[in-house]
Each structure stands twice: as structure tokens, then as C-alpha cells.
Amino acid sequence: MKPFSRVALIGIGLINGSLARVLQKEGLAGEIVAASRRQETLDRALELGLCDSATTDPAAAVRGADLVVLGTPPGSMGALAAAIGGSLGTDAIVTDVGSVKAQIVQDVRPHLPAPQHFVPGHPVAGTEHSGPDAAFASLFRQRRCILTPLADADPASVERVRELWEAAGSLVDVMTPEHHDKVLAITSHLPHLIAYTIVGTVADLEDQARTEVFKYAAGGFTDFTRIAGSDPTMWRDVFLNNREAVLEMLGRFTEDLVALQRAIRWGEGEALFDLFTRTRAIRRGVVEAGQAYVRQPEDPLATKP
Amino acid sequence: MKPFSRVALIGIGLINGSLARVLQKEGLAGEIVAASRRQETLDRALELGLCDSATTDPAAAVRGADLVVLGTPPGSMGALAAAIGGSLGTDAIVTDVGSVKAQIVQDVRPHLPAPQHFVPGHPVAGTEHSGPDAAFASLFRQRRCILTPLADADPASVERVRELWEAAGSLVDVMTPEHHDKVLAITSHLPHLIAYTIVGTVADLEDQARTEVFKYAAGGFTDFTRIAGSDPTMWRDVFLNNREAVLEMLGRFTEDLVALQRAIRWGEGEALFDLFTRTRAIRRGVVEAGQAYVRQPEDPLATKP
Numbered sequence: 073m074k075p076f077s078r079v080a081l082i083g084i085g086l087i088n089g090s091l092a093r094v095l096q097k098e099g100l101a102g103e104i105v106a107a108s109r110r111q112e113t114l115d116r117a118l119e120l121g122l123c124d125s126a127t128t129d130p131a132a133a134v135r136g137a138d139l140v141v142l143g144t145p146p147g148s149m150g151a152l153a154a155a156i157g158g159s160l161g162t163d164a165i166v167t168d169v170g171s172v173k174a175q176i177v178q179d180v181r182p183h184l185p186a187p188q189h190f191v192p193g194h195p196v197a198g199t200e201h202s203g204p205d206a207a208f209a210s211l212f213r214q215r216r217c218i219l220t221p222l223a224d225a226d227p228a229s230v231e232r233v234r235e236l237w238e239a240a241g242s243l244v245d246v247m248t249p250e251h252h253d254k255v256l257a258i259t260s261h262l263p264h265l266i267a268y269t270i271v272g273t274v275a276d277l278e279d280q281a282r283t284e285v286f287k288y289a290a291g292g293f294t295d296f297t298r299i300a301g302s303d304p305t306m307w308r309d310v311f312l313n314n315r316e317a318v319l320e321m322l323g324r325f326t327e328d329l330v331a332l333q334r335a336i337r338w339g340e341g342e343a344l345f346d347l348f349t350r351t352r353a354i355r356r357g358v359v360e361a362g363q364a365y366v367r368q369p370e371d372p373l374a375t376k377p
Numbered sequence: 378m379k380p381f382s383r384v385a386l387i388g389i390g391l392i393n394g395s396l397a398r399v400l401q402k403e404g405l406a407g408e409i410v411a412a413s414r415r416q417e418t419l420d421r422a423l424e425l426g427l428c429d430s431a432t433t434d435p436a437a438a439v440r441g442a443d444l445v446v447l448g449t450p451p452g453s454m455g456a457l458a459a460a461i462g463g464s465l466g467t468d469a470i471v472t473d474v475g476s477v478k479a480q481i482v483q484d485v486r487p488h489l490p491a492p493q494h495f496v497p498g499h500p501v502a503g504t505e506h507s508g509p510d511a512a513f514a515s516l517f518r519q520r521r522c523i524l525t526p527l528a529d530a531d532p533a534s535v536e537r538v539r540e541l542w543e544a545a546g547s548l549v550d551v552m553t554p555e556h557h558d559k560v561l562a563i564t565s566h567l568p569h570l571i572a573y574t575i576v577g578t579v580a581d582l583e584d585q586a587r588t589e590v591f592k593y594a595a596g597g598f599t600d601f602t603r604i605a606g607s608d609p610t611m612w613r614d615v616f617l618n619n620r621e622a623v624l625e626m627l628g629r630f631t632e633d634l635v636a637l638q639r640a641i642r643w644g645e646g647e648a649l650f651d652l653f654t655r656t657r658a659i660r661r662g663v664v665e666a667g668q669a670y671v672r673q674p675e676d677p678l679a680t681k682p
């Protein structure tokens with residue numbers, strides 16, 4: 073018997089699409105139904121074989137489902153929960169894959185008939201590509217997945233969601249939504265904010281200078297463009313929904329940047345050297361934690377990772 | 378007959394070491410002599426077979442050489458040129474691989490017996506690893522290399538340095554030192570500065586928070602650690618020697634960052650979405666220019682790219 077008989081994937085982009093591949097590969101679902109606002113996305117998902125059926129009506133998708141995975145942008149999840157709440161079975165496990173947690177919990181939970189089966193989640197994985205075509209089964213392998221169940225959550229439901237992500241190859245951690253949002257503000261949201269900013273600074277250059285930036289991007293800029301190529305809607309919602317933690321980390325960053333600017337202006341070589349030596353040690357920490365990547369030249373004709 | 382009979386590589390780290398591999402692979406040099414201040418580095422270079430002979434005396438290395446490649450940190454090149462000037466043959470071509478150009482030209486040129494054979498250069502390629510062990514022949518393949526000869530440069534010397542880099546697989550461009558420094562300030566120096574800053578902000582977190590950052594680095598932070606793991610001495614010298622252009626670009630970046638901060642604070646979703654859509658287009662430009670990379674998980678036990 074499969075762990076889940078009917079899985080409803082609400083939203084079928086990079087994350088839920090990749091999860092569909094995992095469900096299929098590991099034989100975890102009797103059937104997979106996908107929901108999306110756009111028929112075009114559903115047609116493509118069916119074409120790619122990501123689901124058994126598809127509908128633009130999320131309430132229809134969750135009817136009879138024993139697992140529901142919310143995979144739409146963070147800002148849309150409250151309205152989505154309101155739309156499906158009346159159709160959810162009281163035994164259905166509801167989880168999500170949003171990159172912020174406290175706000176999503178606050179928005180979604182009031183609409184659920186059985187909040188004890190709500191297990192908010194966040195697979196810390198992704199690429200700069202989005203949509204069903206970007207999905208692939210190994211996306212979550214060796215990546216972290218954070219679950220943020222509330223104190224009254226049903227332990228069995230938490231366990232089943234944990235098993236789902238472990239089947240995807242993820243390393244699962246449990247913490248509070250608030251702690252998640254603080255940690256991700258520095259490891260993910262601030263880096264994206266900085267990358268968006270510097271790439272935006274380049275976007276504002278006059279045409280000739282911009283063309284030159286493309287040519288010489290391998291000197292460092294290219295690393296920023298990858299993350300600044302991420303899904304605009306999702307990232308808008310991340311910043312709007314984790315505002316306080318992001319602004320707090322941004323404040324620290326700005327202080328540090330101004331100090332560095334001053335060191336450059338006044339030619340303080342020793343201060344620069346000391347900082348650059350400390351940051352090199354951090355790189356080693358990330359590599360030792362198994363969370364770094366090596367790079368290979370990207371084929372400009374390829375559309376998938 | 379080989380294009381160069383005796384090549385002197387002054388400094389034998391990532392860049393000059395990789396160039397040594399190219400010289401060997403393509404059969405471009407009768408003999409390769411390496412110079413370094415540290416005997417340990419030279420021992421390792423000899424062990425790796427990067428050179429035929431090695432010396433801690435750069436003046437001895439350049440004696441009889443028809444090609445001299447300065448591959449030490451930018452801030453050291455003036456003193457280096459002073460040390461070798463009296464031993465250089467008047468037909469010897471002198472080039473360098475420094476990441477800044479105007480200051481190096483100003484520091485090096487006065488010490489050369491035949492400045493018309495000076496062809497300043499900058500291969501826009503690298504990894505976060507340094508030292509002779511990090512060297513590999515394909516480092517420069519499909520990467521840009523910028524030459525910045527002055528107006529009185531001997532065209533034949535420029536041509537021979539161009540052929541050298543083309544043999545390494547690079548795409549060679551020629552521009553003025555000043556233009557180079559402006560372009561690299563945005564494509565390379567500012568990205569490194571930003572990456573050093575954010576990684577430094579993390580380095581200042583208390584221990585537990587820092588450990589968590591390592592675990593969840595795949596959410597975006599990891600991209601910054603790679604470039605913030607680059608050679609501290611070299612990057613100190615880059616910022617000290619391209620101060621004006623870096624501070625100018627940093628000023629633009631800071632303005633943009635503050636504007637974005639304000640948009641987040643005031644919940645201006647549309648402004649965020651518009652910016653993130655524009656930056657996605659820039660990513661496409663970089664990929665189409667062939668200057669992007671795809672990522673693969675890095676083996677924590679591996680020491681080489």
C-alpha cells in the first residue's frame with residue numbers, strides 16, 4: 073500500500089513539480105492531482121507527466137486527498153486556504169513549501185478544518201528556473217528541509233511529512249516558524265536582496281556598458297545573476313512576508329558595508345586583509361557542511377539545470 | 378620552433394600555474410622558470426611539474442627570458458618591476474595578469490628598459506582556490522582576456538601576447554587600462570566587495586547562528602561564500618588599487634539598496650516585482666553571452682575544482 077492514496081499539489085512549478093517526480097519515482101502516491109490558476113501550466117504538467125489529473129479549481133483538487141501540498145507564492149496562500157478549507161477532509165495532512173513560515177502559518181491556519189494536521193514546511197532547495205519544465209527529482213537530495221509545526225500538531229502527521237521529505241533525499245529539521253524566518257533571512261533572503269540590487273544597478277547602466285558587463289561577468293557578477301534570476305512573484309512575497317527579519321539583517325549588512333567602504337577610501341589594507349581572511353574560513357565551513365556547489369560553464373542553449 | 382624559448386613566471390599560483398599548464402600542453406615554451414618569494418611554493422610547483430626550474434630571485438628568473446609574466450598581487454608589482462628591471466633583455470616581452478590595470482601600468486612601466494614591449498593583461502577567470510595546487514589548464518577556456526597596451530606599444534608584442542591567450546582558449550579584447558578598471562569595478566570588484574561584506578556579517582554572528590547558516594546555506598548564501606573565499610592578499614590590493622572606480626560603483630549600489638529597503642518597509646510589492654523582472658532579463662543576457670555556470674554539489678573532501 074502506498075503512503076498516500078491521493079496527493080493534491082496546489083501549484084505545479086519548480087518545487088511541487090519536482091516533488092511530483094519524487095512521489096512517482098519512490099511510488100509514494102496512488103494518484104497525483106495538480107491545481108494551478110493557469111490552464112497552460114496544467115497542460116504542460118500533464119504533457120510532462122507530472123500528474124494524473126489537473127484542474128484550475130483547487131477545492132476540487134483537494135477533495136478526497138489525504139495529502140495537500142501548497143506550492144504557490146507565499147502571498148497567495150491565505151486566499152488559497154480560504155478557497156480549499158471547506159473541501160478538505162478532516163484527516164487530510166496539509167503542508168506547504170513556502171520560503172517564509174510565520175506569516176503563512178498565520179494566513180493559512182484559520183481556514184483549516186483540522187489545524188492539527190497542518191505541517192508547514194520549507195525545502196531549502198531551488199534553481200533560478202521556474203515552472204513545471206524546471207522540475208527534476210533530485211532537486212531536494214542532500215538539501216535541508218525545515219518543518220515548523222505548531223505545539224498542538226499531530227505527531228503522526230509531522231512524522232509522515234518528515235518521511236516524505238526524507239524519501240526525497242532531504243535532511244529534515246524541525247523548528248519554530250519564527251526561528252525559521254530569522255535563519256532564512258540571513259542565509260537566503262538577504263543574499264537574494266543583495267543580488268537583486270547589484271543586478272538592478274547593472275540593469276540601469278547605459279546599453280554599451282551593460283553589454284560589456286555580460287562579456288566580463290565571469291569575474292564575479294555571474295554568481296549574482298543566477299540568484300537574481302529567481303521567480304519575481306515568489307521573491308516579492310518573501311520580502312513582503314518576512315519584512316522585519318529581512319530589514320534587521322539588512323541593517324547589519326549596511327553597517328558592515330559602510331565600514332568596508334571607509335576602509336577602502338582610507339587605504340586601510342590591514343582591515344581589508346583581516347576581513348577577507350575571516351570570510352575565507354566561512355567558505356570552508358559551508359563546504360564542510362556539504363552545502364556548496366562546484367561550477368561548470370552553462371550551455372547558453374540549455375533551458376534546464 | 379616554439380613561440381617562446383624561455384618563459385619566466387613571476388609568482389606561481391592559480392593564474393600563472395594554470396598558464397604554465399597551457400604552455401606545456403600547447404608546447405609554447407622551450408623552458409619555464411618560476412619565481413616566488415616562498416621556497417615552499419617553488420618546491421610544490423616543481424613537484425607538480427609546473428616549471429623546469431625555480432628561484433626565489435626574480436631577477437635571475439627573467440635573465441635571458443623572452444617572455445616574462447608578472448603574476449603576483451597587484452600591490453607588489455611596482456617593487457617587483459624595480460627588482461627585475463636591470464635584468465630584463467630589451468627584446469623581452471613583459472606582461473602581467475593583474476586584476477587592476479591603470480595602477481599597475483603606472484607602477485611597473487617606469488622600471489622597464491623597453492616599455493614598448495610591455496603588454497598589460499588580465500585573464501578574467503579564476504576560482505576561489507589559490508596556490509600552485511589550484512592550477513589547471515582549462516581555467517581560461519571560453520573566458521575573456523583583456524589586454525591594455527599603451528599607445529606606444531609594439532604591435533608585434535601585443536600580437537604575441539594575444540596569441541598566447543588565444544592558445545589558452547581565451548577570447549581576447551583590447552582596451553585602455555582606465556576603461557578596463559571601470560568595467561571590472563562593476564563586473565568583478567563590486568561583486569567581490571558585496572560578497573565579502575555579507576559573509577563578514579555572518580562571520581560576526583554568535584556561534585550557534587553561524588552553524589545554522591552553514592546548514593541552510595544552499596538557500597542563496599553559498600553563492601556568496603565562493604567568491605568571498607578568494608585570495609585575501611590579491612583582493613586587498615585590488616580594492617586599494619582601483620579605489621575610485623570601486624567607490625563610484627559602490628555609491629550607485631548603495632543608493633539602489635536603500636531604495637529597495639524602503640520599498641520593503643513600505644510594502645511596495647509592485648516596485649519589487651518590477652525590479653525582479655528586470656534582473657531576470659539580465660541573467661538571460663549573461664547566459665546568452667556564455668559567461669554563466671551551472672552548479673553541482675561540491676564534494677567537501679575535494680580540494681581542487
